Amino acid sequence: PPALGSLRQRLAAAFQQSLDAAFPSMAGEPAIVNPCNNPKFGDYQCNNAMGLHGKLKGQPDAPKNPRAVAEALVAHLPETGMVAETSLAGPGFINIRISPDWLASHLTTMLRQGISTWAPAGYAGRRVVVDFSSPNVAKEMHVGHLRSTIIGDTLAHTLEFCGADVLRLNHIGDWGTQFGMLIQYIAEKRPEGLNAASDEDVQDLQVLYRAAKQRFDEEEAFKQRAREAVTELQGGRPEYLQACAWQRICDASRREFQKIYDRLGVQLQERGESFYNPMLKPVVDDLMQRGIAEESDGAKCVFVEGAQIPLIVQKSDGGFGYASTDMAAVKHRIETEKADWIIYVTDMGQSSHFDLVGGGGRGHGGGGGGGDGKKFRSRSGDVVRLVELLDEAKQRIVDTVKERRPDATPEEIEEMAAAMGYGAVKYADLKNHRTTNYKFSYDDMLSQQGNTAVYQLYAHARIASIVRKSGRDVSELAKTARVVLGHEKEVALALQIARFSDAVDECLAELLPHRITEYLYDLSTAFNQFYTECQVVGSPEEDSRLLLCEATALTMRTCFQLLGIQVLYRI
Ligand code: ARG
Known part of the structure; x- marks a missing residue:
């Protein structure tokens, strides 16, 4: 079935209908629905009333104040079953409470039809080029490239989850x-x-x-x-x-480079700078012919409005450089690859270059940080250091794994340590806002407490074991039983599970992978609160609660898949 969109998108669509119906002269004015700042008042909030009031002023029968606008919006809200109640706050904010019954059937349906039905709308079928990793041959692969690899891979996975047609390109500096x-x-x-x-x-x-x-x-x-x-x-x-x-x-x-990609399980298609070499001269000639580039001091330059420096597409000695290649790459990606969207994941240091290229100033990754908080210096030899850094993370978790699972075979220990060690490095990177540098610390990233991959993997394995130990076949159960939400912690957990689609949408709308890790952390927390207060196995609500456990575990696994973390069922 086609994706109906995230919770926020569905609510926004409902409010869009009511806005268009209540104020036809304002039809098309986008409805704005956001999560509520304070969950005491509601789950979501619609903030259109104040703006609409201003725009309607002076029109015949204009509502006298924003609250009157809000009341009209609520009155015209179509019947979706999603909204249990609304309340007005402040000058005209509309607080929205999601209906527990709607949530219950939303989860039941998802368990039957698959979590891909929860993908946010707007991405399916779009052709997206993600240019990431992109180290330089014989030069250095530094922490910046590692971050680009990890962040780019997550963005690509997330787009793929949403049905986009993704081309993952490694723009290697080979020329x-x-x-x-x-x-x-x-x-x-x-x-x-x-x-x-x-x-x-x-x-x-x-x-x-x-x-x-x-x-x-x-x-x-x-x-x-x-x-x-x-x-x-x-x-x-x-x-x-x-x-x-x-x-x-x-x-x-x-x-x-492949040693890094193998460890991280990252798939990339190599299309280095050399690939574009035959296109450079025609591209520059075309830019000159169309008057986009001009000669300046013997070089051919594009003067971009508002920029301090020009983009040099051909040097005075006739040579082509990094900028020429990127111009050719944009053209090739748009014309031949039919890209609707090109995302570059590179070091922040290149943002002015991409502003000039104009092919997509969005999506620059942040620089990496050393343990001392200073940026890692780029130097040759870093590939070796990066491999060692990854393996060290894996090695450091081996003892913990052996302690927790003395029965595990050497292969199992290897699998668990790799999932946790490499996962820890990825998670530590992804959980930061991509434009901030962070401290690289093995102790922090491998901690079993707090917002880490190790904690999340344990949390998932624990839920998997609750389901396993129940002795019930949950996939069979999902076909007949339904989620029923009675206890307030059940409702809170169900809402948090359903918010997965919002997190995915936010991650892509702003190219911010930490939205997924933040979401995952809140999900584990909501599950813990549920599990502390609600008995699962042996309770009268066992069937529904097992489905809630399964929905939580499935959603967590999907997050791991987006984050490129290998999932574990028993640790
Ligand atoms: N090789 C470049 C570097 O190491 C990154 C390339 C990014 N992609 C691009 N199309 N310019 O900094």
Whole structure:
């Protein structure tokens, strides 16, 4: 069945109908429904009355005050069954209480038809390119790239959940000036020439990079030869490509990057800068022809309104750079990939570049933070450090796992430690607002208390075990039994479960993955409060309460799936 939208979207649709009916002259004015700030007064709130009152002023029969507008909105509300009661507050806020009966059947239906029926509306069928991870070959993969990988993967999963057609692109820096230096260095080290280049030369890219960089910085003549090498590479001189110096360097880097992606379980399609090389000249020519780019000091530039600096699409020496590639990439993604939406997940340091490219200034990830609160310095060797960082997180949880599950086989321990360790790193990143730097601390992220992956995985496993130990088959149960909400903690839990769709919508509307982790934390809390007060197994309400447990666990699992965290059932 097609998604009917999140709770907030459904309420907003109801209020839209009432607004259009009550005030035809204002039809189309968007209805605004938000969660209520204070749950004592309501679950949601409609805030249109004040604005509408202002806009209606002077019209014949204009309501005399915002409260009168609010009353008219309530009077015209269509019968959806969703709203149990409304109340007016302040100058004209409409507080809305969701009907427990509606919630009960909303959950029952979801358990029968699947949680994908809860996807927010507005994303299905949209073609979305997510450009993320995107490290640079032979240079460095730093914490910024790790954050981009984790955040981008979550955004992609969330879009996919909502039915979007997602293309995950790894815009690898495989074409920059660093290659001239590297290729030239290898060529000169090997008197037989480039054809003799072998994997040995690229075995340790960090060593190669450092040595080449040192020569580049110290020897003016070498610097010149390295620059010429780039031009030749970009012109496609076959030796450079076929002699595999370039190819070999890229392969070696790719193998390193893959170690990270394997651990994190991230799928990405590589489409590096080199892919766009044949398109650069035509794109720049087109920009010149259309008068979008102009010549300035020998370079071809786009002067973007309001920007301090121009976007240089072709340098004065005729070379193309990072900006030219991104212009070509935007064109390719829109025209060939038919993207409706392009999301870039990169370090904040690049926001001005993307403002200039104009292809999507939204969605910049924040920088990463070191344990001392300072930004991790980018340096070669970081891939190794990133792999170690991930493995260390996994290693540190092994003892806990063994203690809790002395019966577990080595394979099970490995699986649990990987889920918790890698999950912890992801969660610690995702739970922060993406534009803030945060302190990286193993102790914090691996804690069994508080808002961590380890806590959430335990919480889920506990619910799974309640269901398992009941000895009932809940999927069979869901076909016949219904959720019934009597106890106030049952109602609160059901509402929190149903708010999953709001969290997903907020995550995508603002590209903020921490909306999902915040939601998950509130869900665990609501479950704990329910479980403290409501007996499940052996109570007269057993059937309905088991369904509530299952709905909670299913929703948690779906959150894990969006966050890229491996789910565990027994820990
Ligand atoms: N390689 C770049 C970096 O390491 C990130 C690329 C982001 N994507 C893009 N289309 N420019 O900073």
